[in-house]
Amino acid sequence: MTWSLEPVGVIRSTIARLEDAPLFYTEGAPDAFVEVLPQYAPALHRMRAGDEIIVVTWLHRGRRDVLQVHPRGDDANPLTGVFSTRSPDRPNPIGLHRVRVLAIDGLRLHVDAIEAIDGTPVVDIKPVVSSADH
């Protein structure tokens, strides 16, 4: 049994190449844009600048047959199952990126630091909720 994922948007970033992408958002990732496809505009209703969201991406350059990696590509780190790493190589290469919405212009969300290359497909957007504000 498998399921079909559809893109709902795309990342627009100044990071054009995989080899230029930082490994973590604190490591110099630039702010970027999430461009939502027009047919999903209603799903943005009531989103506001200042909101914290989780952008769910499909890491389309990931290798799906890799089950263990040396974290951060460093052989000094012990071989680790991908379920304990953030490697884009994994059976279903889903990426999670927690960001703040800086501004919204129609279908275009300006978000802060995100470590994804230009053109990365977005498959979902979720609010960050804590039990306190739920």
Add this chain to the structure above:
Amino acid sequence: MTWSLEPVGVIRSTIARLEDAPLFYTEGAPDAFVEVLPQYAPALHRMRAGDEIIVVTWLHRGRRDVLQVHPRGDDANPLTGVFSTRSPDRPNPIGLHRVRVLAIDGLRLHVDAIEAIDGTPVVDIKPVVSSADH
């Protein structure tokens, strides 16, 4: 363009029916098990009891054509785009569940409170990482 998601495991829970599932993990969700499929055993290497993980599920009962909902199914809450809600109804019904691993027995992870019904497919598992411990 679409992508194919494969199950890597399944949730085993005492919550058998959708109408019995709490809406949030703090609302009486029971602890549960994540059963990983045998072919993905290598991806669990080095996972330990005590680890905090994000279990990524496919909310197979979600309606993919719903773009706006009244949060928590309560008409008193204003109609809101699903990208600002945790509704299982959304274009790609991906669920995120942050849990702690209580114990590991082979392919079976015992995890704390998770608001997912028995049989929910698991499509990825990720470590919780902060910039401090990355």
